[in-house]
Amino acid sequence: EVQLVESGGGVVRPGGSLRLSCAASGITFEDYGMSWVRQAPGKGLEWVSGINWNGGSTGYVDSVKGRFTISRDNAKNSLYLQMNSLRAEDTALYYCVRENEGIAPGVFDLWGQGTMVTVSS
């Protein structure tokens, strides 16, 4: 079955850290760029970070630069997001998303169900 399954979310205090993971199955993981997209409760979608197929190119939204690090392990079919110095405004559902260049550059055509991150004291 083609799917992305996120894990690693939870409740953390401001200033704390979490590491999100995304396990891909049913796809040739190394063929695709990947991204993390978040959605705060009742709010819109926000692209957080992206990585190309081999990890050689990464990008971040300004609000997480210097605090979050995206990485991937193609041998393990896995995507990661290391989140440090967490803030209340990072509270959101975090989605792992596949980019499908076969459709169009950067288009997201496969989404996980998300993992919730809550930053609260």
Next chain:
Amino acid sequence: DIQMTQSPSSLSASVGDRVTITCRASQSISTFLHWYQQKPGRVPDLLIFAASTLQSGVPSRFSGTGSGTDFTLTISSLQPEDFATYYCQQTYNTPLSTFGQGTKLEIK
């Protein structure tokens, strides 16, 4: 960074109406513009990619136009299942990307 301004933020309409949602980029993005539909409790679905190409399985009442900085999503005749939130996304400089703020389409 490229900013995307989507309007309106919300819209009330009736079944059978024609509706248009606009998305403006802070700089030219050619046609690296895509539209998604999200229903409550669901992940977003891709509707239109490259500004005007309908994703497989999407009804033909959906259409997209534009290039450069100005883009539109049109639904020619609203159906009950179309009431949802719509987002534009630019992918001009991957792996960077940006979404618009979203347009919530509600039943009048």
